[in-house]
Amino acid sequence: xxxxLSENLFDKLSIDFLRNQVLKNAYGxxxxxxxxxxxRILLLWYLFFGLVPWFMDNVALLLGMFxxxxxxxxxxxxxxxxxxxxxxxxxxxxxYLLIISLFFGGNGETVLPLLIMTLKVAVVSLASxxxxxxxxxxxxxxxxxWFGCPERFSFSISFGYRMxxxxxxxxxxxxxxxxxxGNAPRKEGIGGKVKWLVYQVKVxxxxxxxxxxxxxxxxxxxxxxxEIKGYRYASQNMAVKRIRLASLxxxxxxxxxxxxxxxxxxxxxxxxxxx
Numbered sequence: 598x599x600x601x602l603s604e605n606l607f608d609k610l611s612i613d614f615l616r617n618q619v620l621k622n623a624y625g626x627x628x629x630x631x632x633x634x635x636x637r638i639l640l641l642w643y644l645f646f647g648l649v650p651w652f653m654d655n656v657a658l659l660l661g662m663f664x665x666x667x668x669x670x671x672x673x674x675x676x677x678x679x680x681x682x683x684x685x686x687x688x689x690x691x692x693y694l695l696i697i698s699l700f701f702g703g704n705g706e707t708v709l710p711l712l713i714m715t716l717k718v719a720v721v722s723l724a725s726x727x728x729x730x731x732x733x734x735x736x737x738x739x740x741x742x743w744f745g746c747p748e749r750f751s752f753s754i755s756f757g758y759r760m761x762x763x764x765x766x767x768x769x770x771x772x773x774x775x776x777x778x779g780n781a782p783r784k785e786g787i788g789g790k791v792k793w794l795v796y797q798v799k800v801x802x803x804x805x806x807x808x809x810x811x812x813x814x815x816x817x818x819x820x821x822x823x824e825i826k827g828y829r830y831a832s833q834n835m836a837v838k839r840i841r842l843a844s845l846x847x848x849x850x851x852x853x854x855x856x857x858x859x860x861x862x863x864x865x866x867x868x869x870x871x872x
Contacts, residue, residue, distance in 0.1 A: 631673040631731035636740030638851045639728045646724035650717045659716035661865030666723040673727045734758035767811045771804040
């Protein structure tokens with residue numbers, strides 16, 4: 598039973614699985630409710646839920662915010678790998694302290710501050726995952742530019758998003774080259790699987806420098822292509838900027854999203870003030 602479970606686990610933890618999960622979360626959520634919203638609304642929503650929870654200490658209020666961002670995360674159809682990393686990050690930062698405080702003589706006075714901190718981190722993290730999984734590079738850059746961010750700053754963020762598939766492709770090619778030249782240990786038994794996992798970790802570490810070098814070469818080619826097409830002139834031309842931002846329009850879904858979020862948050866503040 599244990600051996601079969603380990604086989605299923607190691608089969609899932611492959612490079613192709615990780616690559617598909619990352620790309621799905623970054624580029625595969627264009628048909629969700631969150632992705633259909635205006636990027637300006639999403640950025641303002643994230644600005645509220647990314648800053649306000651840090652100044653709140655009421656458990657009921659933070660629980661209400663957590664429920665709202667959990668629902669939006671469900672609507673955004675986040676990849677399971679991202680949710681697993683979110684849970685792992687929350688537990689590694691503050692969650693384990695809750696368990697330790699309970700087992701080593703802690704009481705309500707000890708648990709309450711840790712619970713508040715855990716809820717703050719959870720709300721901000723889920724809000725970040727929701728917003729940035731629902732924004733593709735172009736919509737994110739247009740939203741930032743509409744709020745007055747420098748065009749080069751907006752483009753650099755968009756370009757970083759676009760470099761993600763190139764990074765994953767280069768990483769996979771480098772790993773395949775190492776596999777062709779190397780001799781991986783056999784995955785026989787629990788000990789063999791552990792050795793195979795250690796070998797894979799070593800290969801990933803050794804692949805870091807070639808990955809950065811190959812990505813830098815391809816980035817330079819991309820920048821030269823943009824310069825040939827007149828990117829620098831277009832970034833300084835106001836007429837081009839107006840055409841690029843003309844696609845940003847508020848719709849009925851945006852008003853519904855803002856209205857529901859505002860009413861729910863106001864109700865949470867009212868409940869916290871009452872009790």
